[in-house]
Structure formats: structure tokens, C-alpha cells
Amino acid sequence: xxxxxxxxxxxxxxxxxxxxxxxxxxxxxxxxxxxxxxxxxxxxxxxxxxxxxxxxxxxxxxxxxxxxxxxxxxxxxxxxxxxxxxxxxxxxxxxxxxxxxxxxxxxxxxxxxxxxxxxxxxxxxxxxxxxxxxxxxxxxxxxxxxxxxxxxxxxxxxxxxxxxxxxxxxxxxxxxxxxxxxxxxxxxxxxxxxxxxxxxxxxxxxxxxxxxxxxxxxxxxxxxxx
Amino acid sequence: xxxxxxxxxxxxxxxxxxxxxxxxxxxxxxxxxxxxxxxxxxxxxxxxxxxxxxxxxxxxxxxxxxxxxxxxxxxxxxxxxxxxxxxxxxxxxxxxxxxxxxxxxxxxxxxxxxxxxxxxxxxxxxxxxxxxxxxxxxxxxxxxxxxxxxxxxxxxxxxxxxxxxxxxxxxxxxxxxxxxxxxxxxxxxxxxxxxxxxxxxxxxxxxxxxxxxxxxxxxxxxxxxxxxxxxxxxxxxxxxxxxxxxxxxxxxxxxxxxxxxxxxxxxxxxxxxxxxxxxxxxxxxxxxxxxxxxxxxxxxxxxxxxxxxxxxxxxxxxxxxxxxxxxxxxxxxxxxxxxxxxxxxxxxxxxxxxxxxxxxxxxxxxxxxxxxxxxxxxxxxxxxxxxxxxxxxxxxxxxxxxxxxxxxxxxxxxxxxxxxxxxxxxxxxxxxxxxxxxxxxxxxxxxxxxxxxxxxxxxxxxxxxxxxxxxxxxxxxxxxxxxxxxxxxxxxxxxxxxxxxxxxxxxxxxxxxxxxxxxxxxxxxxxxxxxxxxxxxxxxxxxxxxxxxxxxxxxxxxxxxxxxxxxxxxxxxxxxxxxxxxxxxxxxxxxxxxxxxxxxxxxxxxxxxxxxxxxxxxxxxxxxxxxxxxxxxxxxxxxxxxxxxxxxxxxxxxxxxxxxxxxxxxxxxxxxxxxxxxxxxxxxxxxxxxxxxxxxxxxxxxxxxxxxxxxxxxxxxxxxxxxxxxxxxxxxxxxxxxxxxxxxxxxxx
Numbered sequence: 001x002x003x004x005x006x007x008x009x010x011x012x013x014x015x016x017x018x019x020x021x022x023x024x025x026x027x028x029x030x031x032x033x034x035x036x037x038x039x040x041x042x043x044x045x046x047x048x049x050x051x052x053x054x055x056x057x058x059x060x061x062x063x064x065x066x067x068x069x070x071x072x073x074x075x076x077x078x079x080x081x082x083x084x085x086x087x088x089x090x091x092x093x094x095x096x097x098x099x100x101x102x103x104x105x106x107x108x109x110x111x112x113x114x115x116x117x118x119x120x121x122x123x124x125x126x127x128x129x130x131x132x133x134x135x136x137x138x139x140x141x142x143x144x145x146x147x148x149x150x151x152x153x154x155x156x157x158x159x160x161x162x163x164x165x166x167x168x169x170x171x172x173x174x175x176x177x178x179x180x181x182x183x184x185x186x187x188x189x190x191x192x193x194x195x196x197x198x199x200x201x202x203x204x205x206x207x208x209x210x211x212x213x214x215x216x217x218x219x220x221x222x223x224x225x226x
Numbered sequence: 227x228x229x230x231x232x233x234x235x236x237x238x239x240x241x242x243x244x245x246x247x248x249x250x251x252x253x254x255x256x257x258x259x260x261x262x263x264x265x266x267x268x269x270x271x272x273x274x275x276x277x278x279x280x281x282x283x284x285x286x287x288x289x290x291x292x293x294x295x296x297x298x299x300x301x302x303x304x305x306x307x308x309x310x311x312x313x314x315x316x317x318x319x320x321x322x323x324x325x326x327x328x329x330x331x332x333x334x335x336x337x338x339x340x341x342x343x344x345x346x347x348x349x350x351x352x353x354x355x356x357x358x359x360x361x362x363x364x365x366x367x368x369x370x371x372x373x374x375x376x377x378x379x380x381x382x383x384x385x386x387x388x389x390x391x392x393x394x395x396x397x398x399x400x401x402x403x404x405x406x407x408x409x410x411x412x413x414x415x416x417x418x419x420x421x422x423x424x425x426x427x428x429x430x431x432x433x434x435x436x437x438x439x440x441x442x443x444x445x446x447x448x449x450x451x452x453x454x455x456x457x458x459x460x461x462x463x464x465x466x467x468x469x470x471x472x473x474x475x476x477x478x479x480x481x482x483x484x485x486x487x488x489x490x491x492x493x494x495x496x497x498x499x500x501x502x503x504x505x506x507x508x509x510x511x512x513x514x515x516x517x518x519x520x521x522x523x524x525x526x527x528x529x530x531x532x533x534x535x536x537x538x539x540x541x542x543x544x545x546x547x548x549x550x551x552x553x554x555x556x557x558x559x560x561x562x563x564x565x566x567x568x569x570x571x572x573x574x575x576x577x578x579x580x581x582x583x584x585x586x587x588x589x590x591x592x593x594x595x596x597x598x599x600x601x602x603x604x605x606x607x608x609x610x611x612x613x614x615x616x617x618x619x620x621x622x623x624x625x626x627x628x629x630x631x632x633x634x635x636x637x638x639x640x641x642x643x644x645x646x647x648x649x650x651x652x653x654x655x656x657x658x659x660x661x662x663x664x665x666x667x668x669x670x671x672x673x674x675x676x677x678x679x680x681x682x683x684x685x686x687x688x689x690x691x692x693x694x695x696x697x698x699x700x701x702x703x704x705x706x707x708x709x710x711x712x713x714x715x716x717x718x719x720x721x722x723x724x725x726x727x728x729x730x731x732x733x734x735x736x737x738x739x740x741x742x743x744x745x746x747x748x749x750x751x752x753x754x755x756x757x758x759x760x761x762x763x764x765x766x767x768x769x770x771x772x773x774x775x776x777x778x779x780x781x782x783x784x785x786x787x788x789x790x791x792x793x794x795x796x797x798x799x800x801x802x803x804x805x806x807x808x809x810x811x812x813x814x815x816x817x818x819x820x821x822x823x824x825x826x827x828x829x830x831x832x833x834x835x836x837x838x839x840x841x842x843x844x845x846x847x848x849x850x851x852x853x854x855x856x857x858x859x860x861x862x863x864x865x866x867x868x869x870x871x872x873x874x875x876x877x878x879x880x881x882x883x884x885x886x887x888x889x890x891x892x893x894x895x896x897x898x899x900x901x902x903x904x905x906x907x908x909x910x911x912x913x914x915x916x917x918x919x920x921x922x923x924x925x926x927x928x929x930x931x932x933x934x935x936x937x938x939x940x941x942x943x944x945x946x947x948x949x950x951x952x953x954x955x956x957x958x959x960x961x962x963x964x965x966x967x968x969x970x971x972x973x974x975x
Contacts, residue, residue, distance in 0.1 A: 011481070011484075011485055011572070011573060012394070012481050012484055012485070014394075014395075014396030014484070014669050014670075015396075015669060015671075017670065017671065018669070018670065018671035021671055021688070022671075051396060052393070052394040052480070052481060052484075054481065055394060055479070055480065055481025055482075056394070057481065108975075110386070110389075110664050111386075111389045111390070111393055111664045111665075111666070112663055112664070113393075113662075113663050113664070113665060113666050113667055113668065114663050140668045142393070142666045142668060142669070144393070196668065198671070199668040199671060202671075204674060204685075204801060204802060204804075205671055205672060205673060205674060205685065206668045206671065206673060207668075
């Protein structure tokens, strides 16, 4: 049976088509999910894509977090369903308290779009197992509110438990504490990051690299072997 | 104040009316009275004043723009021509592309963030209204001197506005320009372009036909923003003295626009609309009169049903409001329910505000009382047409006689080296990454090329790899020296940029930015530039699909440089064959294509080193441009070139520097026979490009150039970590990079 991976569209989600394409390129069946629909349509995993859901007008992710689809998703994620939050999706995951911490406005106060080098710090999560530990990858980064923050105790805990999944290399682009680009929950099924792996899955498009494809091949292998 | 109904207007012919304050001239007001056979009501006056403004009616430019329709090259790619919201071009495989560039200059000076943001919003709705999915935006920008304090107010606001709106909308920003010149102080140019893609059968036109069909207004509620923006803002010169008439600039809501796009595309998909129009300048006045006049003519609107943000708005204000993120659709009665259902799905407010009638008048009612009864064509299309006087400026000859050839050239290799570094670090030639990194260029996942490439390129079909490219160019300094040639140079450069990316140029759109049409000098510049552009398009075989004119870009007596910005659209059958600018592999051979002459009039070198503007701009040879483009396209298609960069402002050294920095590789250059080092590096002769050829393709490539008669000279090789000009100087890439990349952040960050 083909692996079914859902991608949620909230009002103002922008990278949903890209995430669906990445799922397809990686070899799974992409399934569009709608924010008003509580039903996850038997998907095996979910991607919360990037964008500006509800315009980020209140606080990035703060409104989407209360949508009908999230009710089911929060419940299922807690039960172990793999969820990847990219950019706005990461912001929604922190707003939903599925991942700790929060994102503040970039320290330079500008939107920033660039190729970003990352180190995969944890290659054992559901979404990173196709990478080697410590592997350096380059994927696009593009956001306004990307500065990861949490209290010292949480940060120490994340470090101690190996839950810092990705760290920025060659310059912290936004002032994120401890250069954190992405994190995972303790179980490793929920991963969130600010950079966009779904934009780095075809050699010709975007950065010209396919470093992001590993996220999607990781989850497919995990689900197939499960 | 009591309601000024049609009946009341007929009974009170002598009532005083604020036509002057609304920007109408006395004879224009008299004309309106003549058309209606009575005085207009307040609401009618509001409609005529905005629709007959320079911005909406093109009253000063129309007689010159006619040429674009008359000098049409034989080209079967055009599906929809000038006059619709945007032109449509056939790009093959059943796809059609629509694209357009518009100005939002005046609002962006007053309120940089919102002015620029709503500029993006407006052009995107124009494209959407043609039935297309918007796929990319570009932004040609002009600001005052880079080190002027006000530039630090205007530029960051404009850039943040373009980013804030465009990024939230989910459209990749793939190109454009940033130019600084003191002439734009007080009159920055904020042009915005958009490309949209659709299947041929999905083309929608702005027309209201079929009596009984419903008029549906959907999108944002109508508020008091931007009222009179069109007539007062865009059509009056900024006076240096006296109290300014500055109505509110519109405020954008990109989230609402994103919903509007998705909602509209879903409505198109189900084929629910008979006609559609976006609401931009002149708001409902424009949409209702244009839709009605393009259809059978009759329309009845109940204006009090329009959803409002501010319940105290008068009917006149509702008609003039330029509130953003609104569209107006004509829908057959049996489709209305489904239409409203889709709007509900996307949380978009939609209201039936009227219907198409079998009459010939546009009739608007306010709580049952008639306040407008006009022939819609008289509002939308029968505005005044001016034959403004124009004459070659008295100073033009002296300017052209002030030849740049007499300027002191670098005396030795050390000076030459120093001037290269000054050139690539100058604000106009420096890297604009600080600006373009504030725009999302990746969203939608189809971006093949984006800034700082020669042209932006997006894939439009993931199966076949069909793609389109767009470049925008304009050089106000060239156009000031000779507007006819300057316009052709803008066309040639944009055309060349598209070809350098590997795409075949198909058609153009333009944004013509000039000073006051009431000044005969400016009108001459405009007449010359339009003539140059029309002649150029005829020769290149690229039709003008539409465009935009922005006049009154001047403060007091001082006009901006005439600045025709030309956008060329190209198509590429397989985006895998695109050509980047980066010199990425050592050993690639560098060839200079075209002829280089000592042409420095209006050049970047003359500006940077001598603060000089005089003489004649580079000569234009459009037959040569065509040949060069064919070579660039064939070379790309057949794998003979790895990289290409067009040569324009800054000359060869600017192009080589950019290509080296982009690829992270150096170059060893030699001056070809017959040229001196200075001319080789800094000349801005048109019709040229530098290409990187893999060694294995050298013969095949030079044979092709030879057989086609294109001059080609081997000028070096990609190698090392510096740019070396044999026998003259060498500069480490790190030094070039610092010079090139530090300028803009130092000035603006």
C-alpha cells in the first residue's frame, strides 16, 4: 500500500503545493487536507506547510492552531503520528504546544530569503533518518519570524535529550538561540524547522540542490518498515 | 446634505459643483454636462473625475500609444491585445501567458510601504482578472541618490512593502531592477510586474453581457482609503510650495488577496463567470463602467448593498474608494449560488450588487433613489483626448554635444584597477542582495532563475518542463540623452537578457514613466520614446501586449529622466536548458560576442568616475540584437554554452565581475586585438554578451558564430581566485566581493 502523506491548507498557506510535490517526488501519495475538515482521511503522516496562515496578523500560527483539523492532528500526533512543521507549520506546532519554545521576529527585523546551510544534529527522528548524523545540508530559508526562543531550562533540556534536530551553520540568519533551526519532540515523530526542505527536492528548481528530499524519503522508509 | 439624485440634478442646473477640486478642467466639466444634457449628480461627477483622470484615461498619451496598435509585427503569438486588463500570449502546449507592468509611483513616495504593497496587489489582480494564475512578480524600482537621507526613508519602506505583500501572497519575486539617480528624488518609480499562466480556453474578459446576469462584488469591504487617489495623486505634479492635496494612500491586506486569488481560481475552474474585472484605480466607478461598456451597455447597481468598512461613507465616496482586494464578476443567475458557496469556503465576502440590463445606461441607485444615469462608454472610453504640444527641448543639442569621449581616462594600470573597484562598488552597480533577499523567490517551487540572473524564469509545466522568462530594463540616462534611442536600448537590453537566459523573446509590456505632459519638453521625450519603442518592436517582431503610463513624475519644474521600462517575455521549451550567469567551472572559455566601440555617453563609468551625463547613448542595431539572441538561444539549446551574461551598464567588467562572484570562480582576461583595455572594460556598446563555453564545444560554437556572421572574440578563461587582466592588473575575488556587496547594506541597513 502506498504511503499517504497529508498536507494541510489553512487560509494563507503558501507552500502547500510545493510540499505536495515533494511528497510525490519522494514516492508517496500526497493528500490535500483542508483546515475546516477534522477528518485526516487516513493519512499516515502530516506536513504543516509554510506560508502566512491568517496573514500572521495576530501572531504566526496562533489562529491556525485552533482550526478543526488541528483538533484531530494534535490528538493523533500525541499518539505517535509523524508530523513535520515547516516554517509557518513549525510556528503552528509551537503554538499548539506540540513542540516547546516560540519564534520571534528576526533580530534584523527584515524578511530574509537565502540558501541556508544546516547541520542535521539528530538523524534518528521520523523525518531525518535518511541523513547521516552531523550531515551538512543546504536548503532555502525564508521568513520574517524565525528567531527561535525558549527559556534556558528548556534549551538545556532540548540539548541534553538530543532534541535539537538542526542547527544553522555559516552564520545565524535571525538570532535564534543556540543557532537552533529545528527541533523534535522526545518521541521523534514531531519535527519542526524554519528552513524549507520542500523547496530543495529538484536539481533545477530553487537552490539547484536536492538536500531537502531526505525529509520525505526518511518518513516513507519509516512508514513502509513500520 | 441631502442626496443629489438624477432628478435633483435636472432640477438644479446652476448648483455649484467641486469639479475643480476633483481635478477636472473647465472644458472637461462642460463636456460632461453636454453628454448628460444636464449637470452631473455628485456621484456622476465623482465617476467622471476619476475615470477621466490622466491615470485612468491616458488622455495625454493616447495619441502616441496608438502606434503600438498600428505598428504591429507579424506575430501569431498574441491571443488578446492592448485594451484588456493585460495582454495574452500563446506560449505553446495549450498554455497562454499574460503579463503586465504597472506603476505605483506617487503613492510610494507618500507612503512607501503601503504604496509599494498595493502596487503589487493591483497588478496581481489585473493578471487574475484575465483568468490566469499569477506565478511570479518583478519590481523595477528607481530611487533618488543612494546617499540622500530621504532615500533611506523611501527605499526600505518600498522594499518592505513589496516583500510584506508579495511574500504573504505566495508569489516568487524573480526579477526587476534597482536604480539610483538624483533625478528620482521626490519622484521614486515603483513599477510592479506580474506573470500569469492559464490554458487558452480559460481566458476571461472584462465584459458584462446577458441581461439578467448578476453583478457580484467580492473580496474586501469598501472603506475610505484611497478616495480620489487616482485623480488627485497620480495626475497632479507634486508642487514644491503650497498646501498639498494628499488623500489617503490605500492600505493593503495581502492575506485577503491570497484568499481572493484561490477563491477566484476555483470559480474559474468551475466556469462560473461570464465576465470579470478587478477593482483598482477608480474602484467601482471603473469596474462598473468598464464592464458595462464592454458588454451590451446596460447595468443597474444598488450601491447601498456594497459591504462597507465605514458605514458613514457617502455614495460618491463608495464609488471612488480604492479599497484593495476587491473583484467584480458578472455571473449567470443559475451560477450565483455556487459562486457564493465558493466565496464562503474561502471566507471571502460576496454580494450581489446589481444586474446587467437590456438598456444602454449605467444606472446606480442609493436606497431606491437614482444617483447615476450615464452612458457607460462616455465614462470608461470617451474621456478627453489631448494633443499636447511638444518640441525638442532647447537644451537637447548642448547635452548631446557634451561628449563623454573627452572625459579623462585612467592614465595607468593602477588607475584602471581602482576605477574597476569603484565601478562595481557604486550604488547602481553594487549587489542588490540586501534588497532581493527580502523577497521570497522560492515559493510555488517553480523558480528556475531569479535575481541576480539576467532574467527571471519559472517552470509552468512540470511534465514537459515548459518555462517562461521575464526581464525588465530601462535606462533613464540613455533616454535623457536621446529618448528615441533610449527606449530602443531598454527594449534591446530586456530582449537580450531574456535570450541570454536561453528563452526566446515573444512579446513586451512597458511602463512609461515621464514628467508632466503639460511641459512640451517632456511631451517630446514621451513622443520620441514611444516612437522608438514602437519602431523597435516592429523590427524585433515582439508586439506590445499592453502597458502603463505614469506622467507627472516631477517636482516643480524638474522632471525625472524619461524612463521607459520595458518588460520582455520569453518562452523556453525545456527549462533544463536555461543559461545561468555564473562562471562555475574552471577551464571554461570566455567569449565576447558583438562589436565593441568607444561608447561612453550615459555610461556607468562616466557617472561613477566623472559624475557626467552627456553625449549620445550607445548605438542600437536591432538586426544585430536579433542575431545575438538567436546565437544565445541556439547555444543554450544545443549545450554549447554553460553561462551567459548580457553586457549593458557597467560594460564587460561589470558582467564578468557578477558572473565570477556568482560562480565563485575567477577569470583571466586578455584585451582582444583592436581594442584598448579601457574601452574593453567599460564601453557600453549594445548588442553584446559574454559567454562561457566548455572547451569541448569551442569549435562548434565559434563555427556557428562565424557561419551566422556574429563577431566573436576569445577574451579569456575561467580560472583561479582573482580577475586578472593580462598585463594590467589583477584583483582578488574577495576584494571584488567586498566592494560589490558592502555598498547597499552600508547605505541602507
